[in-house]
Amino acid sequence: MLFDSHAHLASFPDDKLDGIVKNAISAGVSDVMCTGHEQIMNERTIEICARYHKMLHCALGYDRDCAKAYAGVSRLEIVRAMEGLIAGMLQQAAQKHVRVAAIGEIGLDYHYSPETAEPQKILFQLQVESAVGLGLPVIVHCRDAEQDTLEILSAVSGGGGGRVSCGVIHCFTGSAEFASKVLNMGFYIGISGIVTFRNAENVREIAKYVPEDRLLIETDSPYLSPMPDRGRVNEPARLESVARKVAEIRGIAYEKVAEMTRANAIRLFNCM
Numbered sequence: 001m002l003f004d005s006h007a008h009l010a011s012f013p014d015d016k017l018d019g020i021v022k023n024a025i026s027a028g029v030s031d032v033m034c035t036g037h038e039q040i041m042n043e044r045t046i047e048i049c050a051r052y053h054k055m056l057h058c059a060l061g062y063d064r065d066c067a068k069a070y071a072g073v074s075r076l077e078i079v080r081a082m083e084g085l086i087a088g089m090l091q092q093a094a095q096k097h098v099r100v101a102a103i104g105e106i107g108l109d110y111h112y113s114p115e116t117a118e119p120q121k122i123l124f125q126l127q128v129e130s131a132v133g134l135g136l137p138v139i140v141h142c143r144d145a146e147q148d149t150l151e152i153l154s155a156v157s158g159g160g161g162g163r164v165s166c167g168v169i170h171c172f173t174g175s176a177e178f179a180s181k182v183l184n185m186g187f188y189i190g191i192s193g194i195v196t197f198r199n200a201e202n203v204r205e206i207a208k209y210v211p212e213d214r215l216l217i218e219t220d221s222p223y224l225s226p227m228p229d230r231g232r233v234n235e236p237a238r239l240e241s242v243a244r245k246v247a248e249i250r251g252i253a254y255e256k257v258a259e260m261t262r263a264n265a266i267r268l269f270n271c272m
Contacts, residue, residue, distance in 0.1 A: 001030035002243060002258050003265040004236040005190055006105070006139065006170045006218035009034045009056070010044035012235075020235050021052055027237035030262070032056050033218075033269060035139060037063040037105045042089045050096040057271055059102040059139050060089045061127055064109040067119035075122055082126045090134075101269040103131040104139020105170065111144040121148055128156045131167075137268055138167035140187075146178040153185060166268060171220050172206055179206050183214055188268055190216045193226030193234065196245045208249050216268070217242045217261045 004024070009032065012020060024032065034049050034056045036042035042060045049058040062085065070078050093100050106127045108120050131138045142149045149169075169182050170190035179189060189210045195203045207215070217239060219225075225234040226241040243261070247254040265271065 001262060002028050002217070002239050003031040003033075003262040004029055004219050004221075004239045005033050005168065005216040005261075005265045005269075006035055006192070007032050007221040007236050008037070008041070008223075009048050009221065009236075010036065010041045011222050017048065017052075020237070021055060023235060023237035024239075025055075027240050028258070029236045029239055030055070031265065031271065032236050033059055033101065033139075033265070035059040035102075035105045036061060036089075038066050039085065039089075043092065046089075046093050046096050046098050049098045053098070057101045057269060058093060058098050059104040060093065060100055061104045061106040061139070062123055063105050063141060064107060064113060064116070064120045064123070067113070067116040067123050070119040070123070071116055073119065078119065078122050079126060082123065086127070086130050100134075100136065101271060102137045102139050102167070103127050103134070104167075105141050106138060107141030108145035108149055109141060109143045110148075114144075117145075117148075120145075121152065124149075125152045125156065128152060132156060140167055140169050141171070142169055142174060142178075146174055150178070150181055153182070153187075168216055168268065170216075170218060171224070173200075173203060174206075175202075176206065176209075179210070183211065188214045188216050188264060190218045191242065191246060192218050192220045193224040193230070193238065193242055195242060195249070196227040197230065198227075204249050207246050212260055213264060215246070215261055216265055217246060217257070 036045040168188040171192040221234040247257045
């Protein structure tokens with residue numbers, strides 16, 4: 001059975017969800033980490049996880065796009081705002097009897113939004129610190145921001161007030177050096193459908209050399225459909241294509257990839 005370690009099911013219309021869940025089960029997907037990334041999607045993620053609680057696991061967070069609302073705002077004001085938002089989303093989850101398994105998706109993206117780098121870093125650091133306090137792993141987005149990502153994760157984990165409870169760099173597209181450093185910090189690496197793309201040799205190299213006990217697979221639904229479905233709306237059922245490509249790259253059986261990546265996700269997110 002497969003564990004999709006990252007999917008934005010809240011992005012799908014409500015009338016599509018039953019079909020998406022059935023498709024996933026038919027494709028051998030037993031578990032999906034359903035990730036939020038801003039207020040409305042966090043709220044919807046909670047609702048969806050409550051509805052499909054036997055299969056879906058909940059991650060909540062405020063990603064780099066949320067930083068646009070805090071451009072020019074003082075750090076103190078951002079801290080106060082985020083403290084209220086984080087407490088509120090955790091309370092909503094508790095009211096729905098939904099267990100929050102991770103803080104995410106959070107992180108930095110200087111490829112699309114370099115102009116909001118400063119508030120992005122503040123949001124990211126605050127949520128990593130919250131994860132430390134809650135004893136939860138983090139689900140991290142990083143694009144063209146490797147150095148700042150490492151500095152924030154290192155500062156929090158080495159700050160003496162606790163340790164970031166591990167996490168995953170999801171949809172990994174970074175350098176081998178970055179992979180080595182986050183692995184040394186205890187992080188996992190998430191491989192998405194990009195691994196099947198013709199021009200993604202760097203991702204295939206990472207997928208080959210990540211230690212067996214640190215590898216996760218994901219769809220990042222509704223984005224990044226693997227070949228031969230690239231360009232179509234993605235869904236967890238297509239995780240099989242990612243797993244088969246990883247098996248091919250590593251020269252091992254598909255069943256082995258399914259087994260080890262599912263075990264890794266369960267360990268990271270404490271889903272048993």
